[in-house]
Amino acid sequence: MNPSAVHHVSSSLDITSFFDIYKANVVRTRSTITAIVLSVFDQSIFAxxxxxxxxxxxTLFLQHEIRQTDLxxxxxxPFEWCIILAHSGEKEAEAFLERLQSRVQLKVIPLFNQYDAAFLASIAEIGNSxxxxxxxxEHGRNALVHANKEWQIVYVNHYKAKxxxxxxxxxxxxxxxxRNVLKNSLEGLSLKHFEIEIETFSDGYLFLQSKRYLSSHTHLVIMNDILPRKNGLEVLYTLRNLPNNKKIIIYMMTKRKTEExxxxxxxxxxxxxxxxxxxLRLFEAQIKRTFERLWS
Structure with missing residues (x-):
């Protein structure tokens, strides 16, 4: 069963397995998910x-209000639910709760005509697995203890770190x-979200012999076009014919300035x-911009 097609999950299914899929996707897509623990403000209003x-x-109302990618x-x-919003952060969760509030106030189901119900909610943005x-x-429910008015939102900040x-x-x-100037320059960059592993090579042959490019990691290759034994263009052909070539970003340094x-x-x-x-500072700015695009 694919969680992207799930509106709700019955008690007979393993909720934890679905959540594990969601949080694995956080790492894979570098996005966030958000968990809302929702409770009725005053349960004593119900006969x-x-x-x-x-x-x-x-429960039916909440199932109707979420997206197909949510849970x-x-x-x-009694009167407590958990909602997992896929590809969402705190702001999206706040907007969802505001929409929920407006729908309740519009009396979209008969229950809201009979009872003046209101909710409390905690929001936890999740940036890691x-x-x-x-x-x-547990953290979401504990946070609700500090909520003391209708439609109040409290925040759980334990899980934001990426x-x-x-x-x-x-x-x-x-x-x-x-070569060492470039290495020192890159080591001095402040690159949010990333840690870098730098190695240098005096020619293309040594690089190809290292097999370093055979990796699932994103790989930035900065190379001169003129190199001993294996030149930059030969390395370029090799890299672009690899199954993982989309993970490789190539900067070509050259003195050739013609349009051709x-x-x-x-x-x-x-x-x-x-x-x-x-x-060098312009080069560093280009590298930073490349890493920003990697994260977006």
């Missing part, structure tokens, strides 16, 4: 004979001094054409 009916109607399920405590569903719900993503960087440059040379390089898979000599 005893209407409690079961009211809870069922509210809602009843908790073990370390969270367990049981702990998430894991750093490892990116390999390979520098292919014959000149040792310039640039077109040839781009047509054969270069992502960024850097003409020598270049300003």
């Amino acid at each position: 005893a004979e209407d409690l079961e009916y009211a809870e069922q109607e509210m 809602v399920f009843k908790l073990g405590v 370390d969270v367990e569903l049981e702990d998430l719900i 894991h750093l993503e490892t990116v390999k960087i390979s520098i292919l440059e014959e000149d040792e001094i310039f 040379d640039m077109i040839y390089a781009y047509e054969h898979g270069v992502d960024q054409y850097v003409m020598k000599p270049f300003h």
Whole structure:
């Protein structure tokens, strides 16, 4: 069963398994999900004979209000639900609750004509896969203890931190001094969300022999077009014929400035054409922009 097609999950299904799929997607897509623990502000407004009916109607109402990619399920405590909003952060969760409030005030189901119901909610934005569903719900429910008025929202901030993503960087440059300048420059960059592993090579042959490019990690290759033994274009052909070539970003450094040379390089898979000599700070800005796009 695909969670993208699920509106709700019955008690007979394993909720935890579905949540594990959602949080795995957080890592894979670098997005966030948000968990809402929702409770009725004052359960005493319901007549005893209407409690079961009211809870069922509210559950159906919530199932109708979520998207196909979201998940809602009843908790073990009366009039409490957990809602998982896929690809959403705190702001999206707030907007969802505002829409919920307006729908309640519009009396969209008969229950809201009979009872003036209102909700409390906690919001937990999840940016990593370390969270367990049981702990998430417990923190959400505990947060509700501090809510004391209708439609109040409280926040759980335990799960926002995102894991750093490892990116390999390979520098292919014959000149040792310039090679080290580039390495030191990259090591000094502040790259949010990423940790980098840099290795340098004096020619294309050594790089290809290293097999470093055979990896599932994103790999930034910064290379001169003229190199001993295996030049930059030969390395380029090899990399662009790999199954994982979409994970490889290629910066080509060159002294060739003709339009034909640039077109040839781009047509054969270069992502960024850097003409020598270049300003180091400009180069650093280009690298930072590449990493920003990686995260977006």
